[in-house]
Amino acid sequence: MRRIFFLFAATFLAGLSPLHAETLPLPDGVVAFDSPAGEALFLGAEARQDYFQLSMHFVTQDNPAFCGPASMAMVLNAIGAPRPASKMTLGLGLFDQTNVFTPATEAVKPSADILKAGMTLDEFGGMLKAHDLTVEVRHAGETSLDDFRKVAAQTLEDGDRFIVVNYLRKAIGQEAGGHISPLGAYDEDTDRFLILDVTRYKYPPVWVGAAALYDAMNTPDSDNGGKTRGYVVVGR
Amino acid sequence: MRRIFFLFAATFLAGLSPLHAETLPLPDGVVAFDSPAGEALFLGAEARQDYFQLSMHFVTQDNPAFCGPASMAMVLNAIGAPRPASKMTLGLGLFDQTNVFTPATEAVKPSADILKAGMTLDEFGGMLKAHDLTVEVRHAGETSLDDFRKVAAQTLEDGDRFIVVNYLRKAIGQEAGGHISPLGAYDEDTDRFLILDVTRYKYPPVWVGAAALYDAMNTPDSDNGGKTRGYVVVGR
Ligand SMILES: [Ca+2]
Ligand SMILES: [Ca+2]
Ligand SMILES: [Ca+2]
Numbered sequence: 001m002r003r004i005f006f007l008f009a010a011t012f013l014a015g016l017s018p019l020h021a022e023t024l025p026l027p028d029g030v031v032a033f034d035s036p037a038g039e040a041l042f043l044g045a046e047a048r049q050d051y052f053q054l055s056m057h058f059v060t061q062d063n064p065a066f067c068g069p070a071s072m073a074m075v076l077n078a079i080g081a082p083r084p085a086s087k088m089t090l091g092l093g094l095f096d097q098t099n100v101f102t103p104a105t106e107a108v109k110p111s112a113d114i115l116k117a118g119m120t121l122d123e124f125g126g127m128l129k130a131h132d133l134t135v136e137v138r139h140a141g142e143t144s145l146d147d148f149r150k151v152a153a154q155t156l157e158d159g160d161r162f163i164v165v166n167y168l169r170k171a172i173g174q175e176a177g178g179h180i181s182p183l184g185a186y187d188e189d190t191d192r193f194l195i196l197d198v199t200r201y202k203y204p205p206v207w208v209g210a211a212a213l214y215d216a217m218n219t220p221d222s223d224n225g226g227k228t229r230g231y232v233v234v235g236r
Numbered sequence: 237m238r239r240i241f242f243l244f245a246a247t248f249l250a251g252l253s254p255l256h257a258e259t260l261p262l263p264d265g266v267v268a269f270d271s272p273a274g275e276a277l278f279l280g281a282e283a284r285q286d287y288f289q290l291s292m293h294f295v296t297q298d299n300p301a302f303c304g305p306a307s308m309a310m311v312l313n314a315i316g317a318p319r320p321a322s323k324m325t326l327g328l329g330l331f332d333q334t335n336v337f338t339p340a341t342e343a344v345k346p347s348a349d350i351l352k353a354g355m356t357l358d359e360f361g362g363m364l365k366a367h368d369l370t371v372e373v374r375h376a377g378e379t380s381l382d383d384f385r386k387v388a389a390q391t392l393e394d395g396d397r398f399i400v401v402n403y404l405r406k407a408i409g410q411e412a413g414g415h416i417s418p419l420g421a422y423d424e425d426t427d428r429f430l431i432l433d434v435t436r437y438k439y440p441p442v443w444v445g446a447a448a449l450y451d452a453m454n455t456p457d458s459d460n461g462g463k464t465r466g467y468v469v470v471g472r
């Protein structure tokens with residue numbers, strides 16, 4: 001019933017917004033990347049260096065539990081980590097949502113378990129560490145909005161680190177549970193971050209207020225012993 | 237031997253360019269999207285409306301012959317064509333490089349044959365028509381640089397059409413054969429187009445001069461009876 005309602009709502013509201021004809025309606029206070037306002041925010045963003053590297057590797061999560069592996073693939077490609085060989089032209093490879101799993105990441109959490117239940121913030125950080133990256137995991141409850149904003153804005157503008165957020169969708173008015181996606185940019189004038197949402201069948205990338213995003217990270221994760229969600233800063 | 241040489245060259249030159257550590261070196265005259273010059277071109281581009289919709293659906297071709305299906309999936313998602321149902325959350329779907337194939341597209345060219353040999357410009361246009369879109373196919377030899385530039389710049393700035401180019405990579409100094417990818421933007425000051433190259437394991441998106449791109453389209457395609465390559469403008 002719930003499913004049918006949302007499908008109906010999506011179909012109905014889609015008529016009002018041809019560009020997102022097949023995604024869910026966005027809640028108030030969240031700005032779509034591909035709207036006039038969203039585009040203007042990007043063009044006037046004070047920190048957007050990471051967008052260019054990440055957007056080149058933007059992917060859709062392969063299944064409803066794989067927001068973490070999708071975000072991992074984007075960051076590993078963007079950061080220039082050595083890529084797995086493949087059968088592509090000249091043997092050139094890319095990280096994807098299959099080859100991000102290695103014996104070292106399986107020891108953190110088996111991919112079969114991630115397929116069933118996704119991953120927590122700590123598991124996500126552990127998976128990136130298993131790829132020999134430098135990882136800082138921050139639970140929202142152990143930091144503050146001001147610290148998050150400062151770290152995130154700096155990371156988005158530097159050349160060698162990326163930031164990925166773990167937040168509760170319903171806290172920003174979206175459907176519905178815990179989610180993981182990289183940040184792409186920060187607009188200081190409106191105090192908004194751009195989330196490169198890997199659930200591309202569901203929502204476009206969105207600009208969300210820093211406080212709203214922080215509050216959505218500062219929510220307890222029952223899969224993680226009630227610890228709050230938060231963010232990961234990753235470098236080489 | 238050729239394969240080994242290019243692998244070696246890629247590995248060697250990669251050391252000079254950490255951001256593209258795992259892709260091939262770019263030829264002179266082509267500007268990477270994620271370079272300071274490439275980013276500045278985007279921020280100052282005179283036509284870039286299509287970039288926002290297409291970048292949200294940017295994908296990597298699934299195999300060496302699937303530049304066409306990858307470009308189709310991007311355009312079908314960006315243009316808001318009704319999406320196939322899926323097992324994703326709420327049943328929401330997206331076009332991908334499997335479900336772009338329908339009985340109507342199989343009648344144009346079977347996917348099994350595309351897997352072996354890719355597709356020509358006319359076949360690419362036919363596949364999009366089979367999705368009930370409005371399609372104009374233009375062979376470069378039947379038009380001119382000035383006409384291409386005008387049509388492409390207009391299309392990149394309007395809200396309801398997209399343009400996809402079919403060109404010979406080696407004509408712009410890349411490896412190597414015929415290729416298909418959407419355009420994302422046009423910078424009038426430098427007369428360059430941004431190609432959202434779907435071979436993301438091989439090259440970043442690049443800014444290419446309009447004349448160089450036109451010349452690379454104005455090349456005979458032996459798979460298409462010697463007709464020249466060119467471009468497709470697609471609308472709903
Ligand atoms: Ca600003
Ligand atoms: Ca950064
Ligand atoms: Ca310009």
Ligand SMILES: [Ca+2]
Binds near residue numbers: 286394396397398
């Ligand atoms: Ca357009």
